[in-house]
Amino acid sequence: MSFPNIPNITPTISVTTAQTIPLLLSSIALEELALAHIMNAEAEKLQFVLGTLPTGTALSPAVVSLAELFAVDSSVQRTLRDVIKKEMLLEFKFENVLDLIGTLPPVISTFLFVSNRExxxxxxFDISTPTSPVLVREFGAVDFPGVFDGPTGLAITGTMLYVANQFDNSLVIFDISVPPSPVFVSKLSAVDLPGVFNNPTGLAIASSTLYVSNPPNDEVAVFDISSPSVPSFVEQANEGNLSLPTGLTTTGTTLYATNFGNSTIEIYDIFQPSDPIHVDRFGAGEVSGPSGLAITGNALFVSNFSNNTIERYNIFQPTDPVHVDEFGTGEVSGPTGLATTGTTLYVANQSAGTVSIYSFPSDPVFPPAPVRIRDFGAGTLHAPTGLAVFIPPNPV
Structure with a gap:
């Protein structure tokens, strides 16, 4: 006699380990619920024969003998013994699930900081799921009196958050080692550095250098942040090319600065980070009131505050950007700050009080056109201006 044959079943399993765990926990919970119903039924069985269960049904026979009570009790004991056996199996199952959880990599949350100028x-926001941001908290005058006055540009290096205050001409520094609980570090203002800040709006960081745009002065202030909590002013970069500079961003040894005044974008060589050298200008006739900048891979995004659109450039050659396309018409409103993480682009809608989420497929050369997913922050955000993404160095 031969052994039975098992059919060749090769289903495609598309459930990850992380997705399996909640399914297993749900199955344990459902089995526990079933056992609870069984235990309740056995308890009601005893109540019934003792006459303490209000059912409106008369016992037959009317008088229950001691032997009959012992028989019912024995039946309940046998049932509960089986329940206990099942509970032991469920305990083993739960322990196996805990072991499975231990094999997963630690969960590292990602956070999006949004400045509310108004x-x-x-x-x-927690953006561990990029298209489903969850508000963690807001902090401001209630938590830190006198610290904020028109917060605009944001930039992060290590665990330090820099905030440009447009209205009182200052730079604020926070330690965000624990993102939900920022710790105030210091504030640099006109009192500390006369003439350095003038309506600062954009911030960008390259290596240990911080750049701050000052639109009315047509200048970009350069700071050495080798000691992140103690910025040291280096110089004002201005070769006569800037016109109301607002947004800033860097990639490699290149710094880009938006000219809100003449709707162009300047390119600077920052091989020596503390000494930007003007290279070229681009965007004339393509951008309109450029305000924010963001880079992912070879794609440079530019927010057009004046015509409510976003431009894309291919910066495979950083000093020779090539215009690719424009998107966002009818979807963004007064776009200012931009930020990217993975295959997601966030756009601060200053006029609408929201942030738009765009998604684009990953591509090693240049990503396809972004697709709008949704807006978020209505009722919470007030003139959102600056955006910055933070991935803590340690799991949160």
Whole structure:
């Protein structure tokens, strides 16, 4: 007699380990619920024969003998013994699930910081699921009196958050080692550095250098942040090329600065980070009131505040950007700050009080056109201006 044959079944399993765990926990919970119903039924069985269960049904026979009570009790014991056996199996199953959880990599949350220029606050969102931001908290005047006055540009290096205050001409520094609980570090203002800040709006960081745009002065202030909590002013970069500079961003040894005044974008060589050298200008006739900048891979995004659109450039050659396309018409409103993480682009809609989420497929050369997913922050955000993404060095 031969052994039975098992059919060749090769289903495609598309459930990850992380997705399996909640399914297993749900199955344990459902089995526990079933056992609870069984235990309740056995308890009601005893109540019934003892006459303490209000059912309106008369016992037959009317008088229950001691032997009959012992028989019912024995039946309940046998049932509960089986329940206990099942509970032991469920305990083993639960322990196996705990072991499975231990094999997963630690969960590292990602956070999006949003500056609210209108109400002097900064909102923190958990964007571990990039298209489903969850508000963590807002902090501002209530938590730190006198610290914020028109917060605009944001930049992060290590665990330090820099905030440009447009209205009181200052730079604020926070330690965000624990993102939901920012710790105030210091504030640099006109009192400390006369003439350095003038309506600062954009911030960008390259290596240990911080750049701050000052639109009315047509200048970009350069700071050495080798000691992140103690910025040291280096110089004002201005070769006569800037016109109301607002947004800043860097890639490699290149710094880009938007000219809100003449709707162009300047390119600077920052091989020596503390000494930007003007290279070229681009965007004339393509951008309109450029305000924010963001880079992912070879794609440079530019927010057009004046015509409510976003431009894309291919910066495979950083000093020779090639215009690719424009998107966002009818979807963004007064776009200012931009930020990217993975295959997601965030756009601060200053006029609408929201942030738009765009997604684009990953591509090693140049990503396809972004697709709008949704807006978020309505009712929470007030003139959102600056955006910055933070991935803590340690799991949160």
């Amino acid at each position: 109400d002097n606050t900064i909102a923190i």
